[in-house]
Amino acid sequence: MKARQLRRLLKSRPVLLVGGAHDALSAKLIEEAGYDAIWASSFGISAATKCMPDANVLTMTEALEAVKGMNQAVSIPVIADCDNGYGNVHNVIRMVREYESAGIAGISIEDNPFPKKCSLYPGERPELVDRDEMAGRISAAKATQRSKDFFVIARTEALIAGLGMEEALGRARAYEEAGADAILIHSRKPTPDEIREFAARWKSRTPLVVVPTKYPSVKLTQLRRMGIKVVIHANQALRASVTAMKDVLRDMRRTGSLASVEPRVTPLSEVFRLVGQPDLESNDEKFIQKYKQTPSAVITAAGFERSIWPLNSDQPKALLDVRGKSILEHQVDTLRRAGVQRIAVVAGYKSERISVPGILKYRNADYARTGMVHSLLTASQETQDRFLHLYGDVLVDEAVVHKLLRSKREITIVVHTVRRRGANNPKSQPDWVKTVGDEHGEWVARIGHHLRSGEYNGEYIGLSLFSKRGAELLRAAYRKALRRKKAAYHNASSLKDVQMTDVLQEIIDQGGRVHVIRIASGWFDIETFEDYRRAWRELSV
Ligand code: SPV
Numbered sequence: 001m002k003a004r005q006l007r008r009l010l011k012s013r014p015v016l017l018v019g020g021a022h023d024a025l026s027a028k029l030i031e032e033a034g035y036d037a038i039w040a041s042s043f044g045i046s047a048a049t050k051c052m053p054d055a056n057v058l059t060m061t062e063a064l065e066a067v068k069g070m071n072q073a074v075s076i077p078v079i080a081d082c083d084n085g086y087g088n089v090h091n092v093i094r095m096v097r098e099y100e101s102a103g104i105a106g107i108s109i110e111d112n113p114f115p116k117k118c119s120l121y122p123g124e125r126p127e128l129v130d131r132d133e134m135a136g137r138i139s140a141a142k143a144t145q146r147s148k149d150f151f152v153i154a155r156t157e158a159l160i161a162g163l164g165m166e167e168a169l170g171r172a173r174a175y176e177e178a179g180a181d182a183i184l185i186h187s188r189k190p191t192p193d194e195i196r197e198f199a200a201r202w203k204s205r206t207p208l209v210v211v212p213t214k215y216p217s218v219k220l221t222q223l224r225r226m227g228i229k230v231v232i233h234a235n236q237a238l239r240a241s242v243t244a245m246k247d248v249l250r251d252m253r254r255t256g257s258l259a260s261v262e263p264r265v266t267p268l269s270e271v272f273r274l275v276g277q278p279d280l281e282s283n284d285e286k287f288i289q290k291y292k293q294t295p296s297a298v299i300t301a302a303g304f305e306r307s308i309w310p311l312n313s314d315q316p317k318a319l320l321d322v323r324g325k326s327i328l329e330h331q332v333d334t335l336r337r338a339g340v341q342r343i344a345v346v347a348g349y350k351s352e353r354i355s356v357p358g359i360l361k362y363r364n365a366d367y368a369r370t371g372m373v374h375s376l377l378t379a380s381q382e383t384q385d386r387f388l389h390l391y392g393d394v395l396v397d398e399a400v401v402h403k404l405l406r407s408k409r410e411i412t413i414v415v416h417t418v419r420r421r422g423a424n425n426p427k428s429q430p431d432w433v434k435t436v437g438d439e440h441g442e443w444v445a446r447i448g449h450h451l452r453s454g455e456y457n458g459e460y461i462g463l464s465l466f467s468k469r470g471a472e473l474l475r476a477a478y479r480k481a482l483r484r485k486k487a488a489y490h491n492a493s494s495l496k497d498v499q500m501t502d503v504l505q506e507i508i509d510q511g512g513r514v515h516v517i518r519i520a521s522g523w524f525d526i527e528t529f530e531d532y533r534r535a536w537r538e539l540s541v
């Protein structure tokens with residue numbers, strides 16, 4: 001795929017600019033700087049990954065490992081500098097198989113013997129392998145590749161070896177004949193003169209590639225005019241990073257402080273971005289949270305309610321007995337049957353009385369001055385991730401919990417469609433809900449005790465599910481609602497007025513969605529003595 005991409009680029013662009021990378025991060029920077037392709041430099045890989053000279057001292061496998069890292073970090077094609085092919089044709093055959101199957105777009109093979117030394121090393125006058133041997137490497141590479149697009153560059157060091165222009169041209173022609181897709185003509189003269197001459201005498205359409213490290217003042221436009229098709233900036237990124245590292249290390253060591261270098265070093269957030277840290281968040285949400293079947297559950301049972309006095313004179317309401325078990329035990333049993341393993345209760349009023357084996361207990365010591373959301377968020381460990389929230393006085397059927405757990409939304413609440421309770425048993429403050437929807441689902445438009453008859457079409461039963469993101473929205477909206485109330489009342493007792501419904505409405509007002517699952521039966525709440533009697537009558541255990 002990337003080989004095809006490289007060929008398309010060669011066709012569509014007058015000249016390709018290729019950046020030399022030494023590792024995956026530098027490859028990424030090269031891509032972001034707008035280069036057309038990556039040159040996986042043997043010089044750079046040897047230096048950066050092993051601090052070794054460029055002299056075939058790294059194995060092919062070590063080089064390939066580095067090249068793979070680069071290829072995976074970028075979407076542009078990678079051309080691997082494969083030195084001399086790591087040996088004779090047998091090595092070349094294996095090498096092509098490995099590089100091609102790793103998705104590398106193309107390779108470069110040079111006519112150095114094995115082992116080689118970098119052509120730029122001072123005093124180096126390489127003895128090259130003879131033409132035929134190099135032509136054999138190229139034809140072995142071309143015969144091995146599976147896709148017709150895999151790109152093989154034949155590189156001749158004839159000019160560097162001092163073999164002269166005729167030899168350089170002769171070799172280039174021989175390699176072209178052996179099947180090379182391009183010719184890399186290397187020079188280490190301080191001017192591009194020999195490149196100009198070579199290109200002028202190169203009559204073929206087979207593209208020419210250059211690495212102008214030693215004649216850096218040449219301009220891209222000049223090279224293009226000479227007929228050069230690919231220009232490689234082979235090692236400047238590596239050298240720039242050496243300069244930068246030396247610089248900051250020296251200063252930090254000297255001053256003993258990081259402050260002096262801070263303005264010169266890339267912010268952490270930029271490194272986070274480069275390595276794809278934001279993907280972690282979205283992948284968590286997509287692949288972990290979404291499929292995590294069993295969230296934890298938090299039962300908020302902290303409050304003291306006058307409406308049930310004196311049944312709660314010496315114990316919290318959660319411990320009221322309904323047919324041999326407390327409300328809390330019924331809730332825990334139901335949640336466990338529905339597959340919820342981790343269950344926490346937030347206690348407040350007479351909290352010392354609450355103990356159910358195997359469930360976590362949090363304490364909202366400030367229960368008298370705070371509301372339900374405060375209690376819920378007291379269970380701080382449970383509410384960081386996907387969690388289910390159940391009011392402490394609500395009994396639900398297992399089927400309702402199952403239905404809710406199937407929701408993959410950020411926030412889902414269970415809404416009862418028809419109000420069962422008669423006028424003779426008025427609930428003090430039902431959580432009325434006005435919903436809207438379309439073919440994709442139903443969500444809350446307004447929620448609160450204040451909605452009047454005719455304005456609502458359901459009642460929130462006190463059971464909800466929050467994804468990790470939903471939990472974040474809840475925390476943020478709570479903080480906002482608190483600030484608003486504090487500003488309005490100027491006193492602390494107003495904290496109690498921030499109800500769950502206020503916070504849900506806040507989320508909705510901020511543009512968030514609170515999705516709805518509807519039920520027509522399968523729950524009780526126990527707010528009054530009358531409710532309690534009914535629970536005794538109707539609860540099936
Ligand atoms: C490399 O970058 O490894 C090269 C180019 O092969 S040069 O260093 O000029 O030989």
Ligand code: MG
Pocket residue numbers: 041042043054081083
């Ligand atoms: Mg090299």
